[in-house]
Structure formats: C-alpha cells, structure tokens
C-alpha cells in the first residue's frame with residue numbers, strides 16, 4: 001500500500017525521519033511526503049506562509065537531499081511531493097513553480113475560502129446559513145477549476161468543507177456530480193483521505209455519497225493518511241486498509 005499524502009517538519013508535521021520511519025514500520029510499500037507549499041501571490045497565501053512557516057517553496061531542495069538519504073536507510077519507496085495550494089487565476093504561477101521544482105508528483109488543495117482557511121470554524125460559524133451555502137458552492141467551483149487545470153496528479157480531500165462543523169452538510173448531489181464529471185475527464189485523481197477519521201469528524205474524505213458518485217463515473221483514487229505525527233501513520237494506514245477492504249476499491253499507483 002502507498003500512502004501518497006503525509007506531512008513532515010518541512011511544513012506542519014513532525015520530523016521527516018520519524019514520519020518515514022513510522023511509514024516503514026506500518027508496512028507501507030511507499031510513502032509520499034507532501035508538505036504544504038504555497039506559491040500563489042494571494043494575501044492569504046502570503047500571510048499563511050509568514051505565520052505558519054509553510055516555506056517548502058524555498059526549502060524543497062534541502063528536503064530532497066534528506067529524502068534521498070532516507071531512501072537508502074529505509075526499505076520502502078519515499079516520494080518527494082508537495083501539497084500545493086490552488087487558487088483559480090493563479091495557474092501560471094503554480095505551473096512555473098512545479099516545472100522548476102520537479103517533484104515526483106503534486107497534490108493540489110483548496111484550503112482558502114473567503115480569505116480564511118476552510119478549517120477555520122470561527123470565520124464561518126457566525127454567518128447566515130444562506131451565506132455558508134454560497135461559500136460551499138464557491139468551494140466546489142474552486143475544486144472543479146483545480147481538477148480542470150490538470151496541474152496536479154492528486155486532488156486532496158475533495159470535500160474539505162465537511163471537516164468544518166460550520167460548513168458541514170450543505171454539499172449537494174448536484175455539486176458532487178459536477179466535480180465528478182470534472183474528474184472523469186482529467187488526469188487528476190482524488191484521494192481517499194483519512195486525516196480526520198480518528199478525530200471529531202470521524203469520516204473519510206470524500207463522504208460515502210460523494211465517493212459513490214465519483215465511482216459511478218469510473219474515477220480512480222489514491223490513498224492518503226494526511227498524517228502529521230508518527231503515531232498517526234500506522235493507525236491511519238490500518239483505517240485506509242479497512243476502507244479498501246470494505247469498498248472493494250483498487251487504489252491507483254502513480255507512475256513515478
């Protein structure tokens with residue numbers, strides 16, 4: 001099994017070596033270190049880079065050397081990847097950076113919504129229901145645009161809005177179908193993301209309903225733990241194995 005999405009201390013995760021060691025201990029055949037990477041010139045990305053220290057755009061070469069030595073130390077494939085923030089209208093910046101950085105693959109994410117992180121409960125909870133529905137629609141428009149851009153091998157956590165109690169439950173079947181149609185004609189594949197299976201949310205991304213809509217269109221999936229700490233890697237790998245067994249999914253292996 002390949003886990004194509006976890007983090008290290010090159011963004012908001014634990015030490016790189018400990019993360020790779022945990023992946024080897026979990027019996028994975030391959031692990032992708034997909035640290036947060038922001039290259040778009042939006043105010044939100046600039047602020048996030050500064051305040052959260054997401055600076056893989058300037059440190060990926062150092063991380064690459066570390067990954068090369070870890071490949072020799074551990075008996076599994078270690079991929080040099082990035083989770084890159086997507087913003088419609090900034091495709092040229094992202095494309096130029098990815099061409100230059102030459103990662104094994106890139107995971108694309110919509111994290112920004114209404115000038116805040118989709119995770120930020122406080123930003124959304126005071127809003128009217130109609131406003132929150134509008135923003136959920138805006139989220140799916142951005143995701144559709146991400147998928148159509150074909151900038152990324154993988155699209156992360158397709159229904160990230162569900163992670164936020166203030167935005168949860170507003171997604172519609174029509175939105176799922178639109179996004180699924182976009183995936184069906186794109187080289188970008190979604191992932192089954194286990195990042196919140198063992199926390200408050202308690203479910204995978206995408207939800208069962210969205211997953212079925214995607215599968216009806218023949219869309220394939222990679223697997224990603226979205227782990228940030230070594231002690232999450234094994235348990236989330238077990239969750240992903242159980243998901244595969246229950247759903248009969250045959251996860252995609254990227255040609256890298």
Ligand SMILES: [Zn+2]
Nearest residue numbers: 083109156157
């Ligand atoms: Zn993410």
Ligand SMILES: [Zn+2]
Nearest residue numbers: 005007083226
């Ligand atoms: Zn992530």
